[in-house]
Amino acid sequence: MEINYRNKIVLAPMVRVGTLPFRLLAAQYGADITYGEEIIDHKLLKCGRHMNDVLGTIDVIEKGTNSVVFRTCPVERSRVVFQMGTSDAVRALKAAQMVCKDVAALDINMGCPKSFSISGGMGAALLTKPDLIHDILTTLKRNLDTPVTCKIRLLKSSQDTVELARRIEKTGVSALAVHGRKVADRPRDPAKWSEIADVVAALSVPVIANGDVFDYEDFERIKVATGASSVMVARGALWNASIFSPQGKLPWEDVKREYVRKSILWDNDLKSTKHTLKEMIMHYSCLELPEGKAVIKSESYADLARLYGEDKYHEHVNKQRLSRGSR
Numbered sequence: 001m002e003i004n005y006r007n008k009i010v011l012a013p014m015v016r017v018g019t020l021p022f023r024l025l026a027a028q029y030g031a032d033i034t035y036g037e038e039i040i041d042h043k044l045l046k047c048g049r050h051m052n053d054v055l056g057t058i059d060v061i062e063k064g065t066n067s068v069v070f071r072t073c074p075v076e077r078s079r080v081v082f083q084m085g086t087s088d089a090v091r092a093l094k095a096a097q098m099v100c101k102d103v104a105a106l107d108i109n110m111g112c113p114k115s116f117s118i119s120g121g122m123g124a125a126l127l128t129k130p131d132l133i134h135d136i137l138t139t140l141k142r143n144l145d146t147p148v149t150c151k152i153r154l155l156k157s158s159q160d161t162v163e164l165a166r167r168i169e170k171t172g173v174s175a176l177a178v179h180g181r182k183v184a185d186r187p188r189d190p191a192k193w194s195e196i197a198d199v200v201a202a203l204s205v206p207v208i209a210n211g212d213v214f215d216y217e218d219f220e221r222i223k224v225a226t227g228a229s230s231v232m233v234a235r236g237a238l239w240n241a242s243i244f245s246p247q248g249k250l251p252w253e254d255v256k257r258e259y260v261r262k263s264i265l266w267d268n269d270l271k272s273t274k275h276t277l278k279e280m281i282m283h284y285s286c287l288e289l290p291e292g293k294a295v296i297k298s299e300s301y302a303d304l305a306r307l308y309g310e311d312k313y314h315e316h317v318n319k320q321r322l323s324r325g326s327r
């Protein structure tokens, strides 16, 4: 079924953060659409798809290892967006075929300014190659039933961004996410909502506005300022995922504990859970204090469960898993 991109609040793609427990956390608080972390096509091509009967998940696992590259479950099937990094249409299609039946949409990252992406011709490197963008998006559109979208940054001038956005629209994408910063901008530079507005005015396909949403009220502010259908938030959600709740944010301590519980339940990669917790702690507190030090030192979910007073929950989940595994 075609995913509806109008009037939605969206969890942005975030590397090492946007794994299954974080996406479910955001959805629990009110996110309508949840993006996974960017995964590179080369990586996907080294993977196989497995049903995990113990967890009830679909796992994409790197062959010859136990490394779960992507984990999803049926509950999020209608709202999870798989974001891929690519620089080649044929490779992108091959990789996308591995996951497209298990997700609501497929998104191509065209905004990442990190040298890893740029040197591989991916992320923001695509922004200067409109023919390649066209090739990638039309190849995916023609060959997959899954909706295809992409996420871009602003170009040097608003006119250039609009021109590129118009070309992207012609490929038949279902939506376009626009991060209101240029490649050279730093996260602390204010997002340019007025330049997102120029894109919205020029397109008829839904635009998802992204940049500097830190409170629930900002969803409405950026919609009014840009005219965009939908809004995407990254850091605001990382720091407190209950940003999606119309009732206002919950205390970050509660959100963090709920994240730990979900990470335990879905057996999230421990490194990625620790990374996300560290990001939360760095924002509200400091890694040199006892909590931060203990997260860094944790070697297992038993350690994290103890730290956050969730030992009973951890034991309970383990028991259930054992009984399911032995059935």
Ligand SMILES: Cc1cc2nc3c(=O)[nH]c(=O)nc-3n(C[C@H](O)[C@H](O)[C@H](O)COP(=O)(O)O)c2cc1C
Pocket (backbone or CB within 6 Å): 012, 013, 014, 015, 017, 037, 038, 083, 109, 110, 111, 112, 151, 179, 191, 210, 211, 212, 213, 232, 233, 234, 235, 236, 238
């Ligand atoms: C920790 C982190 C990881 C990110 N990873 C990705 C990613 O995998 N793909 C992507 O397109 N953008 C990524 N971004 C960029 C965000 O999706 C978003 O465009 C940017 O942070 C601006 O939104 P914000 O002002 O709400 O933070 C990441 C941002 C952060 C903070």
